[in-house]
Amino acid sequence: xxxxxxxxxQYTLKxxxxxxxLQCMNRKLAILAYPQLSMFELGCALELFALKRxxxxxxxxxxxxxxxxxxxxxxxxxxxxxxxxxxxxxxxTLIIPGWSTKSRKIDSVIANSxxxxxxxxxxxxxxxxxxxLLAELGLLDGKRVTTxxxxxxxxxxxxxxxxxxxxxxxxxxxxxGCSAGSAAALDLGLEIIRQDFGAEIGSQVAKRLVVxxxxxxxxxxxxxxRPVINQQGFSATLDWALLHLDKKIDIDDLSKKALxxxxxxxxxxxxxxxQSPKQWLTQQRLQKAQNYLECEDLSIDRISEMSGFExxxxxxxxxxxxxxxxxxxxxQQFKL
Numbered sequence: 001x002x003x004x005x006x007x008x009x010q011y012t013l014k015x016x017x018x019x020x021x022l023q024c025m026n027r028k029l030a031i032l033a034y035p036q037l038s039m040f041e042l043g044c045a046l047e048l049f050a051l052k053r054x055x056x057x058x059x060x061x062x063x064x065x066x067x068x069x070x071x072x073x074x075x076x077x078x079x080x081x082x083x084x085x086x087x088x089x090x091x092x093t094l095i096i097p098g099w100s101t102k103s104r105k106i107d108s109v110i111a112n113s114x115x116x117x118x119x120x121x122x123x124x125x126x127x128x129x130x131x132x133l134l135a136e137l138g139l140l141d142g143k144r145v146t147t148x149x150x151x152x153x154x155x156x157x158x159x160x161x162x163x164x165x166x167x168x169x170x171x172x173x174x175x176x177g178c179s180a181g182s183a184a185a186l187d188l189g190l191e192i193i194r195q196d197f198g199a200e201i202g203s204q205v206a207k208r209l210v211v212x213x214x215x216x217x218x219x220x221x222x223x224x225x226r227p228v229i230n231q232q233g234f235s236a237t238l239d240w241a242l243l244h245l246d247k248k249i250d251i252d253d254l255s256k257k258a259l260x261x262x263x264x265x266x267x268x269x270x271x272x273x274x275q276s277p278k279q280w281l282t283q284q285r286l287q288k289a290q291n292y293l294e295c296e297d298l299s300i301d302r303i304s305e306m307s308g309f310e311x312x313x314x315x316x317x318x319x320x321x322x323x324x325x326x327x328x329x330x331x332q333q334f335k336l
Contacts, residue, residue, distance in 0.1 A: 030091040041097030041127040048189035088117040096130035127185040135159040143173040293331040
């Protein structure tokens with residue numbers, strides 16, 4: 001074997017070794033515990049990454065840790081006892097199961113440890129509101145990020161330097177993954193498992209969780225779009241519209257019912273609901289169609305008529321446009 005071939009072989013072996021070491025490092029995983037921790041997000045992280053899985057030759061080495069010696073009292077006054085570590089250097093992946101959206105104060109030990117961990121190449125997985133912690137630390141600047149739709153407006157106001165992404169279940173950008181709502185933690189976790197162990201093992205884990213290996217669509221499927229309005233005449237008009245969604249509704253007729261000019265009505269709509277009357281009607285019809293798909297055994301054509309979309313083609317168009325899935329797929333996911 002010539003020297004050139006020998007050097008190429010040594011380089012290939014060294015590269016392969018480095019990849020193996022990086023993969024093994026990523027599988028050393030820490031779940032961060034902190035005061036007022038959300039038990040649901042913690043439970044998702046434990047089920048995904050800490051549960052023993054003897055059916056696989058390799059799996060994660062997971063520890064639940066705290067970076068401070070504070071008393072760990074979670075939601076509902078449940079007490080936790082975990083190991084306190086001085087740093088995160090021995091781990092390759094850090095899971096952050098939620099974080100407070102109200103307080104912007106972060107313990108300096110936690111802040112410094114997480115920033116050092118990321119700057120040294122660590123992978124961070126944020127579940128639900130955990131993105132607030134990472135954004136406060138400046139780790140999400142310029143990155144595509146999501147969080148629960150309930151906190152979207154607050155997140156964007158507080159962190160304009162972050163590229164917030166709507167209507168996705170999770171994002172992965174520069175070694176940081178962020179999930180949307182609480183249950184989307186499972187979707188992101190399964191994506192991490194697929195990256196680390198492949199699609200086949202990811203599918204097996206999903207089956208054990210009794211969830212789809214990869215859900216289609218984004219979190220717009222789950223956003224509650226029902227209005228909260230106090231103006232009596234305006235509210236009564238929208239109540240009437242909700243009872244007649246299966247009929248053709250003209251916006252001019254709505255403005256007359258509200259005893260407003262069309263221009264005033266449109267302006268009132270924007271000021272109250274931050275959308276046009278047409279957009280609102282479409283959302284309410286989508287909500288009605290979703291309810292039928294979840295609770296009734298009706299054909300797509302019949303649901304289209306009853307929800308005001310006139311035909312199945314229109315219904316499919318708006319489902320794909322706003323929810324990212326077909327009516328049939330939505331029914332498969334959510335049928336009660």
